[in-house]
Amino acid sequence: MAYTNNKLNVVFSDGTLGLGGEDFHYIFSYERGGLESMLIQGKEWLYRTPTPTFWRATTDNDRGSGFVVKSAQWLAADMFSTCEKIELTVDNEKFDQLPIAPYNNQYNGNETAETVAIKYTYKTNTIPSTTVDVTYTVTADGKINIHQRFQGNQDLPELPALGLRLVIPTTAKSFDYEGLSGETYPDRMAGATRGTYHVEGLPVTPYIVPQECGMHMDNSKLTITRTTTQNNADNNPQPFSLSIKKADKNFNFSALPYTPEELENATHQEELPPARRTVLTIFGAVRGVGGIDSWGTDVESKYHISAKKDIDFEFNIEINK
Amino acid sequence: MKADIKWLDDPEVFRVEQLPAHSDHYFYQSKSEIDHQSSYVHSLNGTWQFNFAKTPQQRPLDFYQEDFDATGFDQIKVPGHIELAGYAQVQYINTWYPWEGKIFRRPPYTVDPDHLTPGIFSEAEDNSVGSYLKKFDLPKGFDDKQVILQFQGVEQAMYVWFNGQFIGYAEDSFTPSEFDLTPYIKKENNVLAVRVYKHSTASYLEDQDMFRFSGIFRDVNLLALPPAHINDLDIKPVVNEDFQSGVLNVATKMIGQKVEHAKLKLSVTDADGQLLATQEQASAEKVTFDQLAFSEINLWSPKSPYLYNLMIEVIDENGKTIEVVPYQFGFRKVELRDDKVIYVNNKRLVINGVNRHEWSAKTGRAITVNDMQSDIKTMQDNNINADRTCHYPDQIPWYYLCDQNGIYLMAENNLESHGTWQKAGAIEPSVNVPGDNPHWLEVVLDRARSNYELFKNHTSIIFWSLGNESWAGSDIAAMNKFYKDHDDSRLTHYEGVVYQPDLKNSISDVESRMYEKPENIIEYLENDPQKPFLDCEYMHDMGNSLGGMNSYNDLVDKYPMYQGGFIWDFIDQALFVKDEVTGKEVLRYGGDFDERHSDYEFSGDGLMFADRTEKPAMQEVKYYYGLHK
Numbered sequence: 001m002a003y004t005n006n007k008l009n010v011v012f013s014d015g016t017l018g019l020g021g022e023d024f025h026y027i028f029s030y031e032r033g034g035l036e037s038m039l040i041q042g043k044e045w046l047y048r049t050p051t052p053t054f055w056r057a058t059t060d061n062d063r064g065s066g067f068v069v070k071s072a073q074w075l076a077a078d079m080f081s082t083c084e085k086i087e088l089t090v091d092n093e094k095f096d097q098l099p100i101a102p103y104n105n106q107y108n109g110n111e112t113a114e115t116v117a118i119k120y121t122y123k124t125n126t127i128p129s130t131t132v133d134v135t136y137t138v139t140a141d142g143k144i145n146i147h148q149r150f151q152g153n154q155d156l157p158e159l160p161a162l163g164l165r166l167v168i169p170t171t172a173k174s175f176d177y178e179g180l181s182g183e184t185y186p187d188r189m190a191g192a193t194r195g196t197y198h199v200e201g202l203p204v205t206p207y208i209v210p211q212e213c214g215m216h217m218d219n220s221k222l223t224i225t226r227t228t229t230q231n232n233a234d235n236n237p238q239p240f241s242l243s244i245k246k247a248d249k250n251f252n253f254s255a256l257p258y259t260p261e262e263l264e265n266a267t268h269q270e271e272l273p274p275a276r277r278t279v280l281t282i283f284g285a286v287r288g289v290g291g292i293d294s295w296g297t298d299v300e301s302k303y304h305i306s307a308k309k310d311i312d313f314e315f316n317i318e319i320n321k
Numbered sequence: 322m323k324a325d326i327k328w329l330d331d332p333e334v335f336r337v338e339q340l341p342a343h344s345d346h347y348f349y350q351s352k353s354e355i356d357h358q359s360s361y362v363h364s365l366n367g368t369w370q371f372n373f374a375k376t377p378q379q380r381p382l383d384f385y386q387e388d389f390d391a392t393g394f395d396q397i398k399v400p401g402h403i404e405l406a407g408y409a410q411v412q413y414i415n416t417w418y419p420w421e422g423k424i425f426r427r428p429p430y431t432v433d434p435d436h437l438t439p440g441i442f443s444e445a446e447d448n449s450v451g452s453y454l455k456k457f458d459l460p461k462g463f464d465d466k467q468v469i470l471q472f473q474g475v476e477q478a479m480y481v482w483f484n485g486q487f488i489g490y491a492e493d494s495f496t497p498s499e500f501d502l503t504p505y506i507k508k509e510n511n512v513l514a515v516r517v518y519k520h521s522t523a524s525y526l527e528d529q530d531m532f533r534f535s536g537i538f539r540d541v542n543l544l545a546l547p548p549a550h551i552n553d554l555d556i557k558p559v560v561n562e563d564f565q566s567g568v569l570n571v572a573t574k575m576i577g578q579k580v581e582h583a584k585l586k587l588s589v590t591d592a593d594g595q596l597l598a599t600q601e602q603a604s605a606e607k608v609t610f611d612q613l614a615f616s617e618i619n620l621w622s623p624k625s626p627y628l629y630n631l632m633i634e635v636i637d638e639n640g641k642t643i644e645v646v647p648y649q650f651g652f653r654k655v656e657l658r659d660d661k662v663i664y665v666n667n668k669r670l671v672i673n674g675v676n677r678h679e680w681s682a683k684t685g686r687a688i689t690v691n692d693m694q695s696d697i698k699t700m701q702d703n704n705i706n707a708d709r710t711c712h713y714p715d716q717i718p719w720y721y722l723c724d725q726n727g728i729y730l731m732a733e734n735n736l737e738s739h740g741t742w743q744k745a746g747a748i749e750p751s752v753n754v755p756g757d758n759p760h761w762l763e764v765v766l767d768r769a770r771s772n773y774e775l776f777k778n779h780t781s782i783i784f785w786s787l788g789n790e791s792w793a794g795s796d797i798a799a800m801n802k803f804y805k806d807h808d809d810s811r812l813t814h815y816e817g818v819v820y821q822p823d824l825k826n827s828i829s830d831v832e833s834r835m836y837e838k839p840e841n842i843i844e845y846l847e848n849d850p851q852k853p854f855l856d857c858e859y860m861h862d863m864g865n866s867l868g869g870m871n872s873y874n875d876l877v878d879k880y881p882m883y884q885g886g887f888i889w890d891f892i893d894q895a896l897f898v899k900d901e902v903t904g905k906e907v908l909r910y911g912g913d914f915d916e917r918h919s920d921y922e923f924s925g926d927g928l929m930f931a932d933r934t935e936k937p938a939m940q941e942v943k944y945y946y947g948l949h950k
Contacts, residue, residue: 209910291867292839
């Protein structure tokens, strides 16, 4: 199929929505509740559908202050929140229902669009429950704008973290970012230097007890580079990359080989499993690490993440030409 | 004298036949030996014969006798910890005593104020014993000289025999102990026998938050003393009110058979080697040099650690130099002024400090000069200008390195009795020692004296710290008084008096607190504070931490009486172990040796990981500490 008109090719399948362009193809799943495939220049970038993340592996200070006891339900939300609603908008036309059979029998396979937006609404299994909307807006150049909105609720405990987690099938060889030097947090970033940094591999900061680590605050761009895929027919060892760019504001991220739960479960570095994936999380809100003591004093209040208010953030995934 | 195992049970026996504490100066036979090996010093480090007994009852009783057959003994490396040699279980524990949950003990003379507790340590199931043997011939050049045996650090109580004779007993793990071997020394086949107990009443005073080790863990030396020897050197540089000129007072104490026949030649050169002063004095037991005046001085500071070179030559009656003692000193003035602010060299002091345990992931507290130099570089690279030697005196070279590289020192005594007064955070001092207890007074005073006498000439020391987390009472007040009686050039520090406001006038020149919240510090500083404020421990850098340092930095900017603090702490305490699953070298922490009770990962609070790589938080330290260099 030729792409001559600079439009998205839209595949109205029965279980998914496909969006294609010259060097990309995305599959938005209705049954899995999220973006299932992000194929860019022949390389798959998603292992499972991205999910909102609410947890960070407990730091010594979070343990000592009792924060994790108060906020423990966010761990369950991090692992078990479910998608309960999907809304599709094609060129500003909002669908009343998802275009699956028989509705999609009207199509012929040549459908195109300028812009497609798909919104997944996740419901947390917290008490009370709240929702998180993740909206992917795809344009013909392959750019995906991802906007996430957390619905605040007066009765919810403070959040350990709020972000969107993208698990990438294989480990990154390196990543490059435009932001701050080193590992930074809202209450520990004054000493960082702004610049462009290259990081080999996916380093896990070797705190004696594995815990939240590797945060990078306030970035305008991130490029992740891999050389491997899980595709058995792909023997091309050439490096390939994906870029995250800021949308309205700079973004925060960590790129680690582990989920917060994997880090949480290890009491020593050597207990962490062999690194297999890239766990890229873009954070809309980051809790400070604190430091006054490690046995009772909380992080300073201005570096908490209140769950009472709505939290919005967005970023873009762009195709490197 | 005969050794008595009951000394282990008695807080009033802590040094027997030990030579008095004195300054830590190096001495050489000639100037050409300086910066090389002194021919008066012979190291006994290396492989020793060793026997490990789990309890005192199992120790080889007569191992010190000259005809003892030690063929059944193992070999051990000295210096080193017995635990890391694989004989005894490694244990990390914070505030509790290491026997928590295993043995019921109360400190002697507390519950029963009039009696000892017989066998409390000498018959204890948890008191393992290392019996060390070292055979040696008298080194070349040591004949006809007084020969001293010097241990730089032995944990925790030690009995020493030499050629079958008992020659002394020592406690205080982190302080040198010296014994005179001269009456018993032979040209060949000398047998040194050292018995080291893991516990004694000193255990109550050495409850620091650390891995609990035992053994000969610092250098062992033989010292040959020339017939007129500078045993103690007391250098007192004084900066005049104009901060441009100064005077120097020097005194020595001499020992040896020919003290009365020698003379002392003193010289002072500047950092470029320019000769500034010379003076000769006849030798005597005590020599006080005439005060030397310097019209223009370079002040010592962390930014510019300018040191002058003092040298004293001891010249015998034939005009031959028999001893050379070099010592570098600096001019700096520490003042606590009427405005209740500490000034150094006429500038408000701002401590950009860290607490530093001596630590190596491979060898525990048996660290090398390379480790120390690496630590100095890390401090300098990150604008750290001060070190609290938590919570014991460090190895001697550390103090020289701090003089040379401009690191302020808070020189702390070997004292922490945390488990006698704080129980899982709650304050319950019913069996606190030393407290006001007369039976525990002399031992803590001795620790103050040793710390002072050993390190008194180090320019970098601006505070003497009485100890850590030991509650407060008249005994600690007596330690404070000792320093006040001996040294008007430095200030005293102690945090534990916060619980005893009545003693604030007699303990500590500063209001010192640990982990105090910024708002509480403000409350102190805004309500008629009587002393300048220091955080002796703050910014607890356990794991991923050190957030919010700005709130402390704001205090530096806002309150002159807020004089900074010491981050807890410099390096994680963790040990390299070969992982039983992967075979890789991994870092293990408290509780990883099956030891219980433990305080687990609380051992890892450093700005550096245990392998001496910096944690990511270090850039934050560098930034904030760079604002007030």
